[in-house]
Amino acid sequence: MTTKVTALVTGASRGIGAAIADSLLEAGYRVAGTATSQAGADAISERLGSEGAGFVLDVADDASVTAACDVIAAGLGEPLVVVNNAGITRDNLLLRMKPEEWDAVMQTNVGGLYRLCRRVVRPMMKARFGRIINLSSVIARMGNGGQSNYAASKGAVEAFTRSLAQELGSRSITVNAVAPGFIETEMTAKIGEAQRDALLAGIAVGRLGQAQEVAALVRFLASEEAGYITGETIHINGGLYFG
Numbered sequence: 001m002t003t004k005v006t007a008l009v010t011g012a013s014r015g016i017g018a019a020i021a022d023s024l025l026e027a028g029y030r031v032a033g034t035a036t037s038q039a040g041a042d043a044i045s046e047r048l049g050s051e052g053a054g055f056v057l058d059v060a061d062d063a064s065v066t067a068a069c070d071v072i073a074a075g076l077g078e079p080l081v082v083v084n085n086a087g088i089t090r091d092n093l094l095l096r097m098k099p100e101e102w103d104a105v106m107q108t109n110v111g112g113l114y115r116l117c118r119r120v121v122r123p124m125m126k127a128r129f130g131r132i133i134n135l136s137s138v139i140a141r142m143g144n145g146g147q148s149n150y151a152a153s154k155g156a157v158e159a160f161t162r163s164l165a166q167e168l169g170s171r172s173i174t175v176n177a178v179a180p181g182f183i184e185t186e187m188t189a190k191i192g193e194a195q196r197d198a199l200l201a202g203i204a205v206g207r208l209g210q211a212q213e214v215a216a217l218v219r220f221l222a223s224e225e226a227g228y229i230t231g232e233t234i235h236i237n238g239g240l241y242f243g
């Protein structure tokens, strides 16, 4: 590609999203990274330097998505690569799960996908090029006690991905999901030591994954070379689960 493509990464303040933003920047994209706070957005701007910037965006809020996307388009250009990475957990056994815990996970992990994709697909259709990459999780396939809300949300991410891929394929827009296993981030830092040991015993390569390893996969799916892969969920879990 001769001109710089703008890539948008939600939840780029830390963890997997930060690694994806850094990797896409290194690959030559102009990168818009988002956080939920101004301090987070400022830190992203500082990290990305002159070819990227941080923006405040709450994927659970319609007005926030619209406003942030308009500012990003005006400042960096309409993004033709969009990585829906923002995601949360609110773990609880179903019997104890509060409606707020269910709703927060659905509004962020699934609703966020709907809101952001609806805003970004039109410019991609006009450009006749686009890459949408959605973060799922191995939990969508394996299930996990205490995470029924999270598992349901990530199952929805994968189903959404397959449907949108069918809608947009004729415009050379691909839509894929990436389903990480257990990656070393703040999300997995909450796992206790005993649980971590049990977990490691079930992972073929015997370790947690690194955010940079997920970023490398996302970077490939964003590339022009990946144009014949769409509607897929690509697993990256060190052999914890064979999809």
Ligand SMILES: NC(=O)c1ccc[n+]([C@@H]2O[C@H](COP(=O)([O-])OP(=O)(O)OC[C@H]3O[C@@H](n4cnc5c(N)ncnc54)[C@H](OP(=O)(O)O)[C@@H]3O)[C@@H](O)[C@H]2O)c1
Residues within 6 Å of the ligand: 010, 011, 012, 013, 014, 015, 016, 017, 034, 035, 036, 037, 040, 057, 058, 059, 060, 084, 085, 086, 087, 088, 108, 135, 136, 137, 138, 179, 180, 181, 182, 183, 184, 185, 186, 187, 188
């Ligand atoms: N870590 C893993 O092992 C693992 C495994 C499988 C799948 N995943 C998926 O990978 C993605 C990233 O995970 P992670 O471990 O890197 O997460 P993380 O370290 O907890 O970071 C979450 C990111 O999402 C942002 N975010 C949270 N709520 C948001 C909202 N309403 N609107 C916009 N952004 C929001 C956060 O922004 P702030 O900093 O502003 O809060 C932060 O940048 C998630 O979708 C997660 O489900 C992770």
